Amino acid sequence: MNFDFTEEQQAIRDMAEKFTADEITPNAAEWDVEHTFPRQTLTKAAQLGFGSIYVGEDHGGVGLSRVEAALIIEALAYGCPSTSAFISIHNMATWMIDEFGSDTLRAKYLPKLVTMENIASYCLTEPNAGSDAASLKTRADRDGDEYVLNGTKAFISGGGVNEIYVVMARTDDSSKSGGISCFVVDKDTPGLSFGAQERKLGWHSQPTSSVMFNDCRIPVENMIGKPGDGFKIAMQGLDGGRINIGACSIGGAQRCLDDAVAYVKERIQFGQRIADFQNTQFVLAEMKTKLEAARALLYVAADKVAKAAVDKTQWAAMAKLMATETGSKIVNDALQLHGGYGFLMDFPVERFLRDLRVHEILEGTSQIMKFVIGRELISD
Ligand code: COS
DSSP states (O other): OOOSOOHHHHHHHHHHHHHIIIIITTTHHHHHHHTOOOHHHHHHHHHTTTTSTTSOGGGTSOOOOHHHHHHHHHHHHTTOHHHHHHHHHHHHHHHHHHHHSOHHHHHHHHHHHHTTSSOEEEEOOBTTBSSSGGGOOOEEEEETTEEEEEEEEEEEETTTTOSEEEEEEESOTTOSGGGEEEEEEETTOTTEEEOOOOOOSSOTTSOEEEEEEEEEEEEGGGEESSTTOHHHHHHHHHHHHHHHHHHHHHHHHHHHHHHHHHHHHHOEETTEEGGGSHHHHHHHHHHHHHHHHHHHHHHHHHHHHHTTOTTHHHHHHHHHHHHHHHHHHHHHHHHHHTGGGGGSTTSTHHHHHHHHHGGGTTTSOHHHHHHHHHHHHHOO
8 A cells, every 4th residue: 555645746735835834824813813704815725726626627626636635624724724624615515516516507606616706605504403414404395497495504604605505405305314405505596594603612714604595496407416315415525524624633733733842842941941851742742643643544534535435434434533533632732731821812722722623513523423433333
């Protein structure tokens, strides 16, 4: 097995790291404090292909695989996990249109999604359908050449700001997951409205709101795939999304490890650098070891999703579980090494601690990841 990245993959990672150093890292603290949505930075990211990572080249995308996506998202998260995750969600929703949508839908939506002139949201979760996603209640009832949407989606990244909403809605009551279909809804569609912006512990650089449908009429051709395909399309989107959320945690944890190493070499206590205490070295050693183990698992899982391996969903779940929980632990350890200063906003580590916490919840909680991994183990 070859564990080396190709020259092209290394060049992609270098490009993403440079973009992060130039455009994200210098601004991320301000975005966090001011709750600034960095629209111009996203447009610049799209110029490098980061808005269309796995859209085919024939549709204007850069046609990369899940492995390169993980490298890009990890590199961006080194500066700002919140912005990186937002870019990942846009890529997930855009991929669903490219992979499962009709030629008409691709032609209509992809050109502006690729440039991020339009940004896409992924709308699955509802106030009463979180982990049990297939119990969703938002309806799409056919009326002639249109579907009429009614219901509410919750915790939607980009809600109220994004131009495009990829929405899972029920078209058939006789089947739970098999009664769900997937649609593209434009922001300016009459009957579409948004709740107030949510106030959150972290992820301040991206807007989040509920999305409401009230007799919201869309053309039948805005269905992605066939009636009843929606749940499987949504889950396949999440296979890749979960890799990327794991990558956000790995990138954030790497940044905090690097910051902690720099800090302990400067901080003097008891007449010596705290780096020279064996306890400090042992803590750093554990952080580094766990980070590399989680990262290796993430890349293997990304490769499995890229190759559509039969066990890709289980591996994506293992990678997300390991990367997000390990990432949070590493950031917490980095904060501890910073002592009281780690608790201040003068250092980035507290922002990373807040941003990474939600990775253990969204796109499937750690408990759902264990459910997915465990049931596969005991299936006949
Ligand atoms: N890829 C393709 N198909 C998939 C799939 C995947 N990753 N996951 C499930 N499916 C298919 C199943 O094979 C099944 O197909 P059949 O009906 O043909 O057998 C169908 O979808 C239903 O799947 P399943 O039986 O697993 O549905 P459940 O309701 O039991 O539970 C879980 C599925 C709990 C795994 C799912 O609801 C889930 O992931 N929940 C978390 C939701 C989430 O991540 N929310 C975050 C939203 S984004 S912030």
